[in-house]
Amino acid sequence: MTTFQEELLPATRRALLHRIAVAQSEGRAPSLVAAVVRGGRTVWHGSRSCVDGHAPDDDVQYRIGSITKTFTAVLVLRLRDEGLLDLGDPLEKHLPGTGAGEATIAELLAHTGGLAAESPAPWWERTPGSTRPELSDVLGEQPLLHPVGRRHHYSNPGYTLLGALVERLRGRPWEEVLRDEVLEPLGLSRTGGRPEAPHAGGWAVHPWADAMLPEPAEDLGLMAAAGQLWSTTADLARFAVFLARGDERVLSAESVREMRTPAAPGEAADVADGAAYGLGVQIQLRQGRLLAGHSGSLPGFLASLFFSESDDVAAVVLANCTSGPALSLVVADLIAIVAEAEPRIPEPWRPMAEVDPAVMELVGQWYWGTYGYGLRAAADGLLVLEPLSGKGRRSRFRANGDGTWTGLEGYYAGELLTAVRRPDGGVSHLDLGSFVFTRQPYEEGAPVPGGVDPEGWRGIK
Structure with missing residues (x-):
């Protein structure tokens, strides 16, 4: 089997280093650390720091903010796959009395539940979680700002509700469930709700001066499921592989594919920018490349993790500053550098293991009215329907037995x-x-759209 070479080419590695060096310098980040994954393994790690000789390695923790939401979504999908809930269930069925119970679990995952973006003041990211001891403190007197299911409106309290849902159905704290069901099986030993040395400190960089101010790291309490976690580039690189491929110990490939399938468009500006949202996963179109993952931020930290399924390349970038480098753009550039400099080498073509005569009877040219299509049997057992002209509806089909x-x-x-x-x-x-697809256009004797005019095909007299 042809595989990627063990290491990236020197020119590719230098281009990656140059990109993060520009991001750290122009974004004025105290430190910035990045990793690239290809073929299911980390193939490059790089970092830059304002302190000579102290560039962080892939074991240094940073706070990852809303990437936490993707971890929470994994827990909810596990509950679904075990049959403990349905994504179409209203929240009220499993977590009654919140005031937001008409929203379905899927709507909360996709940020279409109509909830506010933030909890009532004071701002939850800069105050102790003890300020909001109850769900009612997180949701406020009017949890819903929009009609349920009608609009994508990013909601941090929505993921607090999903964290509470996990706790209700598992009977244990969210963080404990996360550790046992996701972190330990995937080997993410440096990911958790509290920082453990070595970890970066969070900083604010003055907008008009090259000066810094330390940022506090609050325990978010009930809001933890929306943004509490700390992690490393090494752990997040492994998590990216999981999001792309699945892992039967946690979620199947089919379930993680469902997570990264668009469930809601963004706001109008996001749609114009090629952005959508799945189930705990952001989807973006960058440089003609479809990326899935999530970004995150909390005071003192920025984070971004995205992957391109078609290129089999992922990237993670973490920085310890409140604002500065646009990490989602940096991640997209790192993926593009590798994908374009060292394109994915296709697997060798191989024929079917067995030829089914009933399937062979279906392949070939078909017509929907006057539109020509080809139906092909692939070695993976799927049928592929493609327009002959290159324009039209295409799909793969799975046999039902x-x-x-x-x-x-x-x-x-x-x-x-x-x-x-x-x-x-x-x-x-x-x-x-x-x-109806027929072997000839408007085939005589076929159902609609069969030959409907008794005089048949004709020219102009």
């Missing part, structure tokens, strides 16, 4: 593909969600 196939993406996601047979057993046509 009963002669039917289910669409996996695009317009035909979830739709049923059935081969309709004639009395003699031969295939008459394909039925795809009521669309």
Whole structure:
């Protein structure tokens, strides 16, 4: 099997170092640390610091802010996969009396539950969690600002509710459940709710002077599920691999794919910028490349983790400043540097292990009306429907074991593909969600859109 070489090329490594050096210098970050993952393993680590000889390594903890939300979402998806809840359940079914119970669990995960962005004053990021001892203190007297399910509006209190949901159904504290069910199985030993040496201190950098001010690190209390965690580039690199591939000890590949499937568009400006939100995962279109992951910030810290599934490349960047470098752009650039300088080498083409005559009977050219399509049987067992002109609806289909196939993406996601047979057993046509595909355009005798004019095809006299 052809694989990536063990290390990146020297020119690629220098380009990565140059990018983070520019980010640290121009963003005036006290320190900045980054990692790149390719092929499921960390292939590069780099850091820059304002203190000579003290650049952080991949074991130094930084606070990761809202990347915590992705960890919380993993716990909720685990509850779903165990059958303890359905994502369509209203919160009230499992966590009654919050005042926001009409929002479904999926809506809370996707920030479409209608809740406020922040908890009532004083600002939760700069005050002890003990200031908000009850969920009512987090939600306030009017938790809902928008109609439930109608609008994407990022909500930190929404993830507090999801953390409380995990605690209710597990009967244990959120952080304890996270450690046992996610951190330990994935080997994330340097991720947790409290900083453990070595860790970076958080700083504010004066906007008009090269001077710094230390930032306090508050314990967020009930808001922990929205932003409490500390982690390292080494741990987050492993977490990125999990988000891309899944791990049966935590979540299946199918469930993590569901997390990174858009569930809600962003606000109008975000949509124009190519941003959407899944279930605890941000989705962005950067430089023509689809990235999934999450960003984070808390006083004194910035964090960003994103990956490109198509390139099999991920990047993590952490900095210890309240504002400064735009880390999501830095992450996107690190991914692009590797993907463009050292493109992913495709796996060798291989034929099917076995050829099914019933499948071979379906492949080839088909017509939906006058639109030409090709149906191809792939070695992975899927059927692939593609427009012959390059324009039109494309989808892969998974066999259901009963002669039917289910669409996996695009317009035909979830739709049923059935081969309709004639009395003699031969295939008459394909039925795809009521669309009829025939071997010839407007084939005579076929269902709609079969030959509807008795005079047939003609020219202009």
